[in-house]
Amino acid sequence: MKNKILVEISARHAHLSDADLETLFGEGHKLNNIKELSQPGQYATEERISIKGPRGQMDRVIILGPTRSQTQVEVSATDARTLGIKAPIRMSGDIEGSAGCTIIGPKGEIELEKGVIVAKRHIHATPAEAAKFNIEDGEKVSVRIDTNERSLTFDDVVVRVNENFSAAMHIDTDEGNAANISGSTIGTIIK
Amino acid sequence: MKNKILVEISARHAHLSDADLETLFGEGHKLNNIKELSQPGQYATEERISIKGPRGQMDRVIILGPTRSQTQVEVSATDARTLGIKAPIRMSGDIEGSAGCTIIGPKGEIELEKGVIVAKRHIHATPAEAAKFNIEDGEKVSVRIDTNERSLTFDDVVVRVNENFSAAMHIDTDEGNAANISGSTIGTIIK
Numbered sequence: 474m475k476n477k478i479l480v481e482i483s484a485r486h487a488h489l490s491d492a493d494l495e496t497l498f499g500e501g502h503k504l505n506n507i508k509e510l511s512q513p514g515q516y517a518t519e520e521r522i523s524i525k526g527p528r529g530q531m532d533r534v535i536i537l538g539p540t541r542s543q544t545q546v547e548v549s550a551t552d553a554r555t556l557g558i559k560a561p562i563r564m565s566g567d568i569e570g571s572a573g574c575t576i577i578g579p580k581g582e583i584e585l586e587k588g589v590i591v592a593k594r595h596i597h598a599t600p601a602e603a604a605k606f607n608i609e610d611g612e613k614v615s616v617r618i619d620t621n622e623r624s625l626t627f628d629d630v631v632v633r634v635n636e637n638f639s640a641a642m643h644i645d646t647d648e649g650n651a652a653n654i655s656g657s658t659i660g661t662i663i664k
Numbered sequence: 665m666k667n668k669i670l671v672e673i674s675a676r677h678a679h680l681s682d683a684d685l686e687t688l689f690g691e692g693h694k695l696n697n698i699k700e701l702s703q704p705g706q707y708a709t710e711e712r713i714s715i716k717g718p719r720g721q722m723d724r725v726i727i728l729g730p731t732r733s734q735t736q737v738e739v740s741a742t743d744a745r746t747l748g749i750k751a752p753i754r755m756s757g758d759i760e761g762s763a764g765c766t767i768i769g770p771k772g773e774i775e776l777e778k779g780v781i782v783a784k785r786h787i788h789a790t791p792a793e794a795a796k797f798n799i800e801d802g803e804k805v806s807v808r809i810d811t812n813e814r815s816l817t818f819d820d821v822v823v824r825v826n827e828n829f830s831a832a833m834h835i836d837t838d839e840g841n842a843a844n845i846s847g848s849t850i851g852t853i854i855k
Contacts, residue, residue: 549742549841550844551740551742551837551838551841562813562814562844593813593814594814622820623753623784623819623820624820625816625817625818625819625842626816626819628814628817629814647742647841647842648841648842650742650842651816651818651839651843652842653741653753
């Protein structure tokens, strides 16, 4: 079916800058790729950090590679409440005015002034995939998810088109739970 | 508008049997009503318990009154994962084969063998309200929620009609976060 798309759940995770990686894990440290993700070039690493806010701390938070120009921590709204952080709903990379937190690694700590966000639900697609789905970069679409007990239709799904992407919708754990999905599923894009 | 309904978020909470209330809080203890809820006769109490599973514990969990025939703990799927419990999605009262947990009160502990559920999203209505909405007891409807950033339409919303109810839809914190609601909002019933 031409409007069917893989839906994946992103659990809380962090992207680190080269400088912050060295502060947290030691000089010259390189991320250890343990699993390729659906988006080409992106991978889960074996490195783990703790994130801490005024109300709570979460340990063993996974780092996704490769490193980026800016450190960014993506949490669910449930996580943000547990931490005591007011994290805005944002697209990845849009961190101006977002929340801060403390990041604790095995070799050091960082007081992150901004970069903690709740990810806005979105679809990744190559130009060819976007053409097949009849969707465009920046467009907002709806995606229907049929599950046992908790079917729903997500609106406000932002489309991002890039040659380096691969067709997938990303939602966070709150959104996954609201649809009774664990792991991944297939959704239907509705224009 | 005749199809508009109050949507309220239920955070994790417990209902206790008389016997379990006494075990946890001491012989002859009575619940202290601190706030009436939207459903007539139901109230938030000042009593708090801890709930514990194989992977984690949550403290200061609110008890809702009055007492019931069976103890029941309602958590979000996020909470269930934190606790390490496999809680099924169920309507309130339907606890056969559900999950267990340890409940810790100021005067005692209980090993609850069943009663931990993730609440299935539902609508409460009186017969008159149900007639106005053109919905029936046991029917499943959809409810659209328009919010900033995370509009969506929940399907699989079970209708419960009773003279003692008052029109309101109840969702859990994961579902509230998936729609970017905090507190309450107004939804639109779609048949």
